[in-house]
Amino acid sequence: MKSNVNLNRRRFLSQTGFGLLAFAGLPAALQAMQTADSMQTLPAGKASANFLADVEIELYAQASKLSILPGPATWVMRYSAKLIKGPSNTLTEIPGSYLGPVMRFQTGQKIRISLINLLDEATIVHWHGLHVPAEMDGSPHYAIAKGERFVYEFEMLNRASMNIYHPHPHHQTARQFYMGMAGAMIVNDAEEGRLELPSGEYEIPLVIQDKQFDSDNQLHYGPHMHERMTGYFGEQILVNGRPNQTLNLASRAYRFRLMNGSTARIYKLAWDDNTPITVIGTDGGLLETPVQKPYVMLAPAERLDLWVDFSGRKKGSQLILRSRPFSGALPAMAERMSNMMGGRGQHGMGMGGMHHGMSNDVKTEDTRMGGDYPILTVSINREVSDSPTLPSHLSQFKRYGLNDVANPKQPLPLAISEGPMSMLLNGRGFADHDVQDFERIALNSIQLLEIYRSQSGGHGGMGMGGMGMMSMAHPIHLHGQYFQILSRTAENPAAGYDTVKEGFVDNGFKDTVLVMPGERIKIIKPFQDFKGLFMYHCHNLEHEDMGMMREFSVE
Numbered sequence: 001m002k003s004n005v006n007l008n009r010r011r012f013l014s015q016t017g018f019g020l021l022a023f024a025g026l027p028a029a030l031q032a033m034q035t036a037d038s039m040q041t042l043p044a045g046k047a048s049a050n051f052l053a054d055v056e057i058e059l060y061a062q063a064s065k066l067s068i069l070p071g072p073a074t075w076v077m078r079y080s081a082k083l084i085k086g087p088s089n090t091l092t093e094i095p096g097s098y099l100g101p102v103m104r105f106q107t108g109q110k111i112r113i114s115l116i117n118l119l120d121e122a123t124i125v126h127w128h129g130l131h132v133p134a135e136m137d138g139s140p141h142y143a144i145a146k147g148e149r150f151v152y153e154f155e156m157l158n159r160a161s162m163n164i165y166h167p168h169p170h171h172q173t174a175r176q177f178y179m180g181m182a183g184a185m186i187v188n189d190a191e192e193g194r195l196e197l198p199s200g201e202y203e204i205p206l207v208i209q210d211k212q213f214d215s216d217n218q219l220h221y222g223p224h225m226h227e228r229m230t231g232y233f234g235e236q237i238l239v240n241g242r243p244n245q246t247l248n249l250a251s252r253a254y255r256f257r258l259m260n261g262s263t264a265r266i267y268k269l270a271w272d273d274n275t276p277i278t279v280i281g282t283d284g285g286l287l288e289t290p291v292q293k294p295y296v297m298l299a300p301a302e303r304l305d306l307w308v309d310f311s312g313r314k315k316g317s318q319l320i321l322r323s324r325p326f327s328g329a330l331p332a333m334a335e336r337m338s339n340m341m342g343g344r345g346q347h348g349m350g351m352g353g354m355h356h357g358m359s360n361d362v363k364t365e366d367t368r369m370g371g372d373y374p375i376l377t378v379s380i381n382r383e384v385s386d387s388p389t390l391p392s393h394l395s396q397f398k399r400y401g402l403n404d405v406a407n408p409k410q411p412l413p414l415a416i417s418e419g420p421m422s423m424l425l426n427g428r429g430f431a432d433h434d435v436q437d438f439e440r441i442a443l444n445s446i447q448l449l450e451i452y453r454s455q456s457g458g459h460g461g462m463g464m465g466g467m468g469m470m471s472m473a474h475p476i477h478l479h480g481q482y483f484q485i486l487s488r489t490a491e492n493p494a495a496g497y498d499t500v501k502e503g504f505v506d507n508g509f510k511d512t513v514l515v516m517p518g519e520r521i522k523i524i525k526p527f528q529d530f531k532g533l534f535m536y537h538c539h540n541l542e543h544e545d546m547g548m549m550r551e552f553s554v555e
C-alpha cells in the first residue's frame with residue numbers, strides 16, 4: 001500500500017494537467033514535480049495501469065431536478081454513479097432520493113472511483129472516515145474544475161463501518177452538501193459477517209437532514225451573518241431525501257444505520273414510547289458490546305448503528321423516532337432569541353417568510369434545533385415469528401491507552417476559540433499549507449489530542465470555558481484513521497448539559513465528536529501508513545467554510 005503513494009501522487013498530478021488554479025495551494029516541491037510530470041504522456045483522467053482494481057465506479061457530480069415535496073420539482077446538486085466493474089451489490093440507489101447511491105465495499109478491495117465534474121463549478125469528493133493516502137482523500141487542495149475528472153485509487157483499509165462521501169471544495173462544502181451532494185459508503189468485513197446481523201431489506205441506511213424550501217419548493221443556501229455563526233437550519237426534516245418518511249416493517253429485528261447529513265443540526269434521537277435505543281456501532285464500526293441509551297445525540301457527520309427490534313409488535317402499530325428537547329448547543333444569546341420568537345425562531349431571523357411554502361402542511365411541531373419533532377415513523381405491516389437475536393459480543397479491537405501514545409504528557413491541542421465571525425481552531429483560520437510546528441506529526445505514531453476551549457485568543461471574554469456568550473457545540477472531525485475517545489469531562493458545563501449528557505456513545509471508533517460548551521475531550525488517534533496533509537475541522541459546515549479548519553502534516 002505504501003508504495004502506491006508516490007505513484008498515486010504522480011498520477012494525480014499528471015491527470016489534472018498543469019496551469020490549473022486549483023494547484024495554487026500546493027507546496028513548491030509538489031508544484032515543481034507537477035511541471036516535471038506534465039512532460040509525461042498520460043492523458044487527463046487516465047487510471048494507472050498497475051493498479052488492479054477489484055471495483056471500479058464512475059461518480060458524477062451534477063445538477064438535476066426531482067420531486068421532493070408536493071408541487072414543483074426541486075433543483076438539487078447530486079451524485080450519481082455507474083458500476084464499471086465489481087460485485088453487483090456495490091451500488092444501491094435510494095429510490096426517489098437526491099442522495100448518491102449507497103456504496104458497499106469489502107475490506108481489502110482495491111477501488112478505483114473516477115469523479116466526473118458535470119457541475120458548473122469546482123468540486124471534489126471526500127471519503128469521510130476512510131483511511132486513504134492524503135492524495136486520495138479529496139481534501140480542498142484537489143478540487144477539480146467543471147468538466148474535469150479525478151481518478152481515486154485506494155485499497156479499502158477500514159474495518160466494517162458506514163462512512164460518508166461528500167464534497168469538500170473550500171468555502172463551498174456546506175452549500176454543495178446542503179444542495180444534495182452526499183451519500184453513504186458501507187464497508188463490510190469478515191468479523192462483522194460472522195455475526196449475521198440483519199442484512200438486505202433488514203439493514204436500512206437512514207440519512208437525516210434538515211432543509212429549507214421556498215414557496216416554489218426550491219433550496220437556497222445563503223446563511224445570513226447570524227446563521228453562519230450558529231449554523232444554517234431548515235425546518236423540513238428529510239430522511240433519505242424524503243419528507244414524512246414512513247418505513248413499513250415486519251415485527252422483527254432490524255439494523256438501522258443512521259447518519260446525520262445536516263450541515264449544522266444536532267439531533268437527540270429517542271423513540272416516542274421511550275423504548276431504549278440499542279447502539280451496536282459508531283462512526284468507525286461495531287462496538288465491543290451493545291449499549292443501551294434512553295436517547296442518543298447525533299451531530300453533523302456522526303453515524304450510529306442501531307439494533308431495533310420490533311418483535312412482538314402488532315400489525316398496524318406505529319412507533320415514531322423523534323428528536324427530543326435539549327438545550328445548551330447554541331450560544332446562550334441565540335437560544336434566548338429563538339425562544340422569544342417561538343417555534344419558528346432560527347429561521348425567523350433573516351429567512352423571513354421562507355417557511356410559508358409549507359403552510360398547507362399544518363405543523364404544530366417545534367422544529368427548532370433542540371425542539372421536539374418527529375424524524376420518521378415505523379409502521380408494522382406484517383407480523384413474523386422469527387427474528388435474529390442481538391449478539392452479546394460484537395467485535396474485538398485494541399483499546400488505546402496512555403501507554404500507547406507518543407505524547408502522554410503533552411497532548412496535541414485542538415483548541416476551539418469562539419468569537420463573532422471567527423470560529424477558529426488552534427487560534428487560526430484555514431490557510432493553505434499553514435502548518436504550525438505542533439501540527440507536524442511523525443508518521444506511524446499514535447497521538448493524544450485534547451479538545452477544549454481556548455481561554456485566551458483575544459476574543460474579549462468569549463472563550464471562558466463554556467461560559468462565554470458565543471460558546472456552542474462543535475462536532476470536531478479529523479480526517480484519516482478513526483480515533484478513540486479517552487475521556488470526556490464536563491469541566492464547566494453550560495445550562496442544559498443535563499439534557500444531552502446521557503446521549504453520547506464514546507466507547508467505539510469515531511471520526512467526529514460532539515464537543516459541548518464546557519467540555520474537555522481527550523482522544524487518541526493513530527497517524528499510520530500515509531504521509532501528507534490531513535484536515536481537522538468543525539463539521540458544522542458553516543463553521544468549516546468560515547475557516548474553522550486546519551491541517552496536520554504527517555511526515
Ligand code: C2O
Binds near residue numbers: 126164535539
Ligand atoms: Cu466530512 Cu473534512 O469532512
Ligand code: CU
Binds near residue numbers: 128129477
Ligand atoms: Cu472527513
Ligand code: CU
Binds near residue numbers: 539544
Ligand atoms: Cu463549530
